[in-house]
Amino acid sequence: MTTENKTTTAKPSKAQALVAVKGMNDLLPPTSAQWEWLEEKVRGLMARHAYRNLRTPIVEPTALFVRGLGEVTDIVEKEMYSFEDRLNGEQLTLRPEATAGVVRAVVEHNMLYDGGKRLYYMGPMFRHERPQRGRYRQFHQIGAEALGFPGAEVDAELILLAATLWQELGLQDVRLELNSLGQPHERAAHRAALITHLEQHLDVLDEEAKRRLHSNPLRILDTKNPAMQAVVEAAPKLMDFLGEASLAHFNAVRAILDASGVTYRINPRLVRGMDYYNLTVFEFVTDRLGSQGTICGGGRYDYLIEQVGGKAAPAVGWALGVERVLELLKEQGSLPEAVGPDVYAIVPDAAALPVVFQTIQALRAQGVSVQMHAAQGAGGSENVGMGSMKSQFKKADHSGAEFALIFGEDELARGEVTLKSLRDGAGSQAAVPLIDVCACVAAKLAQGASLA
Numbered sequence: 001m002t003t004e005n006k007t008t009t010a011k012p013s014k015a016q017a018l019v020a021v022k023g024m025n026d027l028l029p030p031t032s033a034q035w036e037w038l039e040e041k042v043r044g045l046m047a048r049h050a051y052r053n054l055r056t057p058i059v060e061p062t063a064l065f066v067r068g069l070g071e072v073t074d075i076v077e078k079e080m081y082s083f084e085d086r087l088n089g090e091q092l093t094l095r096p097e098a099t100a101g102v103v104r105a106v107v108e109h110n111m112l113y114d115g116g117k118r119l120y121y122m123g124p125m126f127r128h129e130r131p132q133r134g135r136y137r138q139f140h141q142i143g144a145e146a147l148g149f150p151g152a153e154v155d156a157e158l159i160l161l162a163a164t165l166w167q168e169l170g171l172q173d174v175r176l177e178l179n180s181l182g183q184p185h186e187r188a189a190h191r192a193a194l195i196t197h198l199e200q201h202l203d204v205l206d207e208e209a210k211r212r213l214h215s216n217p218l219r220i221l222d223t224k225n226p227a228m229q230a231v232v233e234a235a236p237k238l239m240d241f242l243g244e245a246s247l248a249h250f251n252a253v254r255a256i257l258d259a260s261g262v263t264y265r266i267n268p269r270l271v272r273g274m275d276y277y278n279l280t281v282f283e284f285v286t287d288r289l290g291s292q293g294t295i296c297g298g299g300r301y302d303y304l305i306e307q308v309g310g311k312a313a314p315a316v317g318w319a320l321g322v323e324r325v326l327e328l329l330k331e332q333g334s335l336p337e338a339v340g341p342d343v344y345a346i347v348p349d350a351a352a353l354p355v356v357f358q359t360i361q362a363l364r365a366q367g368v369s370v371q372m373h374a375a376q377g378a379g380g381s382e383n384v385g386m387g388s389m390k391s392q393f394k395k396a397d398h399s400g401a402e403f404a405l406i407f408g409e410d411e412l413a414r415g416e417v418t419l420k421s422l423r424d425g426a427g428s429q430a431a432v433p434l435i436d437v438c439a440c441v442a443a444k445l446a447q448g449a450s451l452a
């Protein structure tokens with residue numbers, strides 16, 4: 001036994017309760033059921049579009065994000081949780097987004113050897129931001145990525161996929177903003193013109209803009225500073241620097257969206273936070289979540305794979321913020337109600353437990369959800385008993401169950417149980433032979449709550 005494991009006889013003083021890290025939230029029932037509902041919708045939709053699930057580690061080498069996202073992005077400059085592995089000194093980072101990790105995995109496993117891949121992921125991301133509504137330090141993204149496909153049809157497929165998801169979730173008041181960032185040489189020409197323009201208005205630029213003037217002038221267009229709006233408004237537009245091929249790609253995406261009835265607004269100032277985008281970029285935004293109004297963003301990233309060390313291949317994708325999507329659904333009152341189990345098993349006496357288990361296991365095997373009453377509090381049913389009928393019925397009611405199945409001593413002696421409706425107002429009930437319970441419960445559930 002090591003010294004650390006030695007038990008002490010002294011009574012420990014009451015420890016101070018620990019709380020979660022700021023900006024990182026526990027997800028409790030019944031809210032967690034809404035998350036599961038959303039995730040199920042996404043899985044179904046992804047399957048119907050032939051996107052397959054990819055799961056990458058939450059921790060990646062810091063260099064992946066520095067190289068992939070760009071050194072002068074908000075994320076890399078100030079939002080990453082980075083640390084040194086104490087054991088081997090490696091520089092590691094909790095993933096702030098998942099595209100870089102997806103690309104790393106695709107390259108590492110040579111997944112593009114036989115053509116393009118359509119992938120999706122779900123999971124937590126970490127950014128050191130000021131926590132507020134719709135902005136957390138641990139938040140969750142669902143993302144879709146199509147790698148190895150150069151054509152506008154896949155950009156359109158991904159945008160339609162997201163638009164269909166909003167439809168299937170019943171999400172309203174979301175609009176699509178679309179832009180093209182062109183190719184690197186087109187951006188370079190625009191960038192030079194932009195710097196020249198901004199340099200002519202140095203007096204109105206704020207400190208951040210001045211700092212970014214030569215490192216990331218495109219980001220200045222994203223400013224929320226009202227004093228700079230006029231200068232930003234008058235700045236040269238990237239769209240005017242796009243060549244024929246870039247314009248053709250943009251128009252091809254638009255043509256499919258138009259034909260599919262997806263409405264959008266072209267926003268020439270839409271630039272996105274990461275450096276890796278080219279050609280198509282887009283965001284789905286709402287006015288109903290204050291300044292955290294972007295629920296989903298994405299675009300094409302044809303150069304990222306090469307930048308992360310793979311053989312050059314085109315790619316496009318998006319990521320949505322789960323918290324923001326759910327917040328918007330909640331705001332609209334369109335989140336599904338929490339549902340209780342089908343059946344709550346009332347167990348007046350622990351002696352009935354063998355029969356109870358036999359019966360409820362059979363019910364569960366045929367797909368009925370059953371919550372079994374169990375002794376409450378400390379001490380075990382041997383000591384505290386199963387609780388009064390009254391308290392058990394209270395629990396049954398609180399569970400939201402459709403029916404109570406009562407395993408009373410007298411009924412059991414006759415080879416029966418009582419099935420009682422908890423939802424029909426009248427509390428109608430019927431004696432059911434034990435051997436018929438499965439068939440009877442299935443029939444009642446099919447016909448609705450009433451036993452009348």
Ligand code: ATP
Nearest residue numbers: 129134135136139273294295296297319320321324
């Ligand atoms: P924002 O401009 O709101 O900071 P972003 O451009 O940094 O967003 P992306 O990196 O594009 O966001 O991530 C895609 C989506 O993930 C966002 O549209 C948003 O819904 C969600 N998201 C991003 N950061 C957070 C966060 N800190 N908390 C909650 N959701 C977030």
Ligand code: MG
Nearest residue numbers: 074075129273
């Ligand atoms: Mg951000």
